[in-house]
Amino acid sequence: MSIFEYLFGVNYKTGSEDIFQSFKLPKIFAVVTQETIPCLRDDGTLGEKIICKNEYGERIDCPINGDGGDNEDFSFPGNEMAPPYYADLGKKANDVFSKGYHFGVFKLDLKTKSESGVEFSSGITSNQESGKVFGSLSSKYAVKDYGLTFTEKWNTDNTLATDITIQDKIAAGLKVTLEGTFAPQTGSKTGKLKTSFANETVAVNTNLDLDMAGPIVDVAAVLKYQGWLAGANTQFDTQKGKFSKNNFAFGYQTNDFALHTNVDNGKNFGGSIYQKVSDKIDCGVSMRWTAGSADTLFGVGAKFALDADASLHAKVNNKSLIGLGYQQKLRPGVTLTLSAAIDGQNFNAGGHKVGVAFELEP
Template sequence: MGTPIYCDLGKLARDLFKVGYHPGLWQLDCKTMTSSGLEFFTSGFANQDASKVMGSLQSKYKVEDYGITLTERWNTENLLYGQILQKDKLAEGLMLMAEASFQPSSGDKSAKLMADLAKDNFNILGKGGINKGQPFVGGSLVVAHKEFYGGVALDYNIDDSNLVWKLGLGWTNESTTIHSELVNAEGWLVSLFHKANDQIDLGFEIGKPMSAGGGEGGEEQQSELNIGLGMIYHLEADALIRAKINNKVEVGLGYQQKLREGITMSISTVIDGMNITDGNHKFGVGLSLQC
């Protein structure tokens, strides 16, 4: 297995706080594959607060002989998206990708070219393109040695000469991952993921996002410190419980159950612990169908 790309560093801990929670939404996901190998994925969301319904349709087809994957997607906001990806054919660990999107109603156009090479002890990525008419370039490098890794990522907007850089360091083994990140010398994050046993996954995050800027009198607004603790408890092979809490006493709870082969249901909620009576509590339900 090659060294992960920079954006996947610390992913195990992040997923404990994001994956499986859909507060304020009714969500339906459907996935199927035809006999010819064409894969369809449909997703629908209904926002409980705004009474707004959104959806998307994605198709994916793999040309195994050439290592090519073709993806196209359309959503209810009339955003058209296409991607061509080739992996491991020109060279082992090499991925080449071209993608583009277009929204006729607004005229927004985006396009990106990317190349990534993953080996046992390093991962190097380069990219460039146009995002809503603004050209950009970027890249990342991750170097790994035994259980330690370090990485750097750069994104540069050519029009406004805006550079965002990230520096990550960490340590990982089969059960534990410690990850730290610095963003533009302003924002920072430290996370811990630990698999206590076959049933319990634990995660911890503490960080400070980049300052918002533009405060009154031209002064930068100070970002708050964010602290979170999350966990997953696997009740059995087909069910699990999720829980998380942060320093704002926002409590997230979730339950996921596999009803039968290809059908999974999940419910989740986020409770405002600082104001139980009149707080902005949110509840969500998700249903996933696969055949």
């Protein structure tokens, strides 16, 4: 596929007359729109599905392009999923560099679900360098009829956290979460009110720090048009009366290609490229630079799927730091991850790190 097909979704070898002649109704298109609505999966959890409507707002079967049937008569203005939230811009490339690696730790994660529908997650991490062992436990219960989700968390730092979330009940696409934490030993308490809204064109999320001395308001928005993405993120400290964050991002994203650039506070610049080369190979490129510094961090990473249950991960940057990972699904619900970080500039000096992680879930 050429770069023109990536950026514009058009095969430059096909003439306009050939395009129109490929439809049964020349130059006349039936308008079909898509919507994402909440639904219940077979296991009882809350999910989402796509529905299609005609120009009169009536629900119809979604067209399937390329099946050779009557559905090929439809075109899709706005036939795209909702844009990612600002924090998820560049996520595809970031996953290539972060997933499949656990340097310098021994980690065990366990997930299970009770018959009543309560989900339990626990994890323990041992840091080889500091010797510190960190553990966490959380439970999650969903009241599907009311769109509510309750989450309780505890960790070995003796911090308790409670999250209450309501989704798609106040308005379609709107999610509201109230978070609270409490540390019994110190008496420290925090609270946050989070909201997020997404449709086919825009994704907006806000975080309000419930600090009576002066809350911090964080707002981010991402606009999407034909695969192009433009986002902004700002944070205002009401106690100090100033903006503490002004970030901007721009990119382009399809199912198998993603380009992302960002500027944070006018001095930190970054960019990434993600390419799904084939069903087995994912590649990523990442770059970071700070104004006033001659030091640029550049990295290349890749993931190679050996089969449905095993994958290899590798990455390297311009400082000769090499990361290697191997992930194997031993059996359904049991995944083993082995990883190693190698300092190529000081290979004989040591300081290399290894990591082992087990993930268990039903």
